[in-house]
Amino acid sequence: MAPTKKGGKKTAATQEKKKGGFTKVAKADWKEGFKKKQVGVSDMTLLTTISNEAVNDNLQKRWTNGEIYTYIGSVLISVNPFRDLGIYTEEIISRYKGKNRLEMPPHVFAIAEGAYYNMQAYKENQCVIISGESGAGKTEAAKRIMQYIAAVSGGQDSSIQEIKDMVLATNPLLESFGCAKTLRNNNSSRHGKYLELMFNDRGEPVGAQITNYLLEKGRVVGQVDNERDFHIFYQFTKAASEEQREMFGLQGPETYVYTSRSNCLSVPGIDDSADWKDTLKAMQVIGLSKAEQTDIFRMLAIILWLGNVQFEEMDDGNSKVSDSGVTDFIAYLMEVDGSVVEKVLTQRTMETQRGGRRGSVYDVPLNPAQAGSGRDALSKAIYNNLFEWIVSRVNISMKPRSPHTQIIGVLDIYGFEIFQDNSFEQLCINYVNEKLQQIFIELTLKAEQEEYVREQIKWTPIKYFNNKIVCDLIEERRPAGIFATLNDATATAHADPTAADNSFIQRSAGLSSNPHFESRGAQFLIKHYAGDVMYNVSGMTDKNKDALIKDLLDLVAGSGNSFLQGLFPDRPDPNSKKRPPTAGDKIRASAGALVENLMKAQPSYIRTIKSNENRSPTEYDSKAILHQIKYLGLQENIRVRRAGFAYRNTFEKMIERFYLLSPATSYAGDYIWKGDPKSGCEKILTDTGIAKEEWQMGVTKAFIKNPETLFALETMRDRYWHNMASRIQRAWRNYWRYKNECATRIQRFWKNNKEGLAYAEVREYGHQILAGRKERRRYSLLSYRRFMGDYLNVGPAKSPLGETIRTACGLANESVLFSARSQLLVSKLGRSSKPSPRYLVLTDKAVYIVVTNNKEGKIVTSLERKINLAAIRGVALTNLRDDWMAIQGPICEEGDPIISCVFKTEFITHLMQTTRGQVTISIGPEIHYNKKKDKQAVIKAVKDETVQKDDVYKSHAIHVASGEPPNSVSRPAAKRKAGVVRPITKGKLLRKGGPSTDQQRPKPVSKPKPAAQALPGQSKPAATAKYTPAPASTSYSAPAQSSYSAPAPPPPPRAGPAAPPAAPQKPMYKAKFAFQGQEGELTLAKDDEVELVQKDDNGWWLVKRGNEEGWAPYNYLELVPPKPVAAPPPPPPVRRPVPAPAPTPAAATPATGKKPAFPGTNLNKPQPKPPITGPKPGAAASSSAPAPKVGGKPPVPSAVRPPVGGSKNTPGSVRPAAAPPGQMDLAAMLAKRAQHMN
Ligand SMILES: Nc1ncnc2c1ncn2[C@@H]1O[C@H](COP(=O)(O)OP(=O)(O)OP(=O)(O)O)[C@@H](O)[C@H]1O
């Protein structure tokens, strides 16, 4: 087995499955996936040398070629291109949909697809952890993942679409409030974000939740040069509406200290006004009301104006607000008293405490520096709480609409940061990054190696740097880490930030035992996994304290604006001994919760790398990148990957997913499998034929070495389902075919044996009426000729023509016994009579003659004559083969109608039947009739062999060639072979040979194909015994070809040699490409010709080459143009001999006790051939034929008229031979059609 090949097959199966009938064959996708020539290696586990430099070289080659993504196993490395590569389009999304990682070039979409697929397939929560330094592309990657999942996750439901829209809208909204331009990144995330998408069991997103991590609120009040405040302040000040400007006294960003101090009002590539619109749109999508929006903007205005409050130093050193107009306006915005704002900003209320009891309260004036930091604290607190409010408001909107079963989390957190001046914020940010690196190490390196040991898997350990020591340095409580030390310092000198900072410096000496920490006076150094960072202690303890002084909290609490009040819900209890949580406590707790959360999900990693510091699309900064490669531990990652196993799962889970792949554990496994999960799992892996070195069995888990092997297993599983579905479809189709065929046979049999027999009996009665007195037309004697009666459908089974005639005749309750086209002899004054077309209708009441005339361009069908049956005295016919008859009606001026009708015998038969033989049938060489009331006339029959077809009427004489002898009877039906039941072989699953004995039955040929087997007693394998219809005899060829696949009955006696019909040419297909088939498939070399057996609409066709049959992809095949075939020579015209006449003219009378003239009435019993003693064709015309008595009334009709539907005992009835099924239908149909077309 070659697992890599199978990886491609999976696509077919998966796509077919997912798209429901999509018939594209997978291999095309393989080519598609590798169309573009890859530069370097797309998976660095394949690098020949593993070193940081080799990794760097590979990344550089690819990046320069516009390929920013590269794998290390399942980890995606992304190097920021700083340019639009056009690789995130809908079209690219569709290419990655449903594909496994190896089928397509590395891409962030492949990671998203993997997470989404695994979530659905394994029912496990997923998370995508994106790490990398600031500006490396984490936020971009997170957005692409959301874009992909929103695009591929189904759900037409409006609530699902709404969730998708909201999730996508969180990006512009949170970017506006949470991102800012920094020196490293124009759109730097200044907070961490973990977005959890919640899915129902159909994989549709039903809700989402965002967890926010530590906003860098210090940015609100000041930034280093050339950085900016949060984007929203510039959007708001630049693009707010006039109404908002009026309401909030808003001016441009240059007006406000907070936004202008760093001298960076605009950023190239950022359009604040356009972004403002996007922000408003996002607010609308998320469902923020107008009032909520106004409240948010009011908070922004308060912050902006707070920044503009300036303090002057008075003589006593205390501060005074320079412009009370500003504080008044702030008071207006905050809905508090103007003087209160001024007071709160310049004074602090102090309370003395004596022995734990409250003492006196007094106001302490603040110097300008103290006043300024109080003002900034208020601004930061308002913004921070506003941001958290927005996140929780978004979460309310995205609450799950219905229960969710799985989650995909996407973590986009601020990147590792090293600035000139690093403070508490950087400490927190870098701490979270250390934690993420920990997870990565835990899951990919440490945990993996530990698991191999635990599971007793053979394994070579890899050395790597474990950054747990750095995490411990920052977060440990005992011995106190940095956060704990900060807390202690804050607690001892809570009133004085400087004193607290100093306390921290003293205490931090204790941290120096950790090799990753160095105390450097007012600074300290931490050796992070990603580099050494020097932090300034100044202000750290205060930032850690993160508490707003009581006066400011009182100010907010006194506000008339409930939104502002609501932003500060928890006021610390002044009496509580418990220290409120510090910023360090909070970040440690939330980082811990995050890690716990992530560890519960199946992680996917994206490690982003920043290509250069200048946002240049062409600069590849090798040195900086090499540094990132080192600290990200990519080299170790590759080594672990190479030595390790790509996939593992518990035996139970493995069996649950792949039980179908071994016959021992498949459906029958419930009954036959007795082993434990481990041996079951081993059995599956063995039975699938995967190489032994590709997997190992641990203690509780099975380990799969390469992802290709897992994909191969998945492919087999998919294919199993797919095959099952095809089989069920095929069986269902066959069942229907079989059912239809059975129904057709039953109908045919019924017709032949019931209706058919009845019609044939009428015909036999017709023979008897003529009683050997009239020469016969050859067609009248064909075995399948039946007397169907109403050829024009004048009766209930209406046709448009039948309906017209019926209306013309004015028929109501009469039953129509006969209708046919005919010719009426019409005499024109002074001219000889001429035949003219008419419709002849016989009902149980009368004979109708209907004519169609052209009256002024209009076709009018009208009744020409009606003769009541009671008035009909007789019908006169000639004794020759012609079709003429005189209906001897009442003596009247119109005379007797002379009519020519091919079905005249049938007409008189029905007439006799319905009048119970009361009509005299005169047959002789002349027809005597009344031309007018008092004028008798005679028409003579003249034998004239020169008349080619039918007969010719001319001057009272009918010229006609010789017909079949008068005593001719219907031709016997072809005999059927005794005991042969034709098999139903239309369906593929139906066995050739039919329901006969086991020995006759071919061995079933199952798919996927086993080796062809020979049938018992046959030298050729069963599969080759393809049934071909036997050539039909000339006279039966039409029905035999059209309806049967069984051999036609043997030709009638002395029939001329029938030319076998040309065997239908089978469509042949040629292989366009070589195809390596697997089980059940047919391996094809290029240009192999195969015969098509069956087309399946799933992209696979069943084809046959010689004895081999199997499936092949349809788009590998092209039709071979059919070769021109010479038409078979037409069969020689052979006149059939006529069976011998019965010994006596009254032979048809059963009273004689003789054998019926027609053998073969029993369908099953072999019948003797009819004796062939009659004269040769043409002999009947000789004068030696017994001359019938002219004009004599034959006795038979009155005596032997059978009841309609005649019984065996009916005198004169002769059981007709059973016609081969289908012939009767065809004959009747042909007769009807001829009647309609004439
Ligand atoms: N795949 C990409 N294609 C094109 N440009 C990109 C891509 N990834 C990132 N960029 C560019 O790099 C900039 C920085 O990316 P991004 O904001 O995602 O970085 P980050 O890792 O989130 O940084 P931070 O930690 O500062 O938030 C983007 O604004 C964009 O201009």
Ligand SMILES: [Mg+2]
């Ligand atoms: Mg970001």
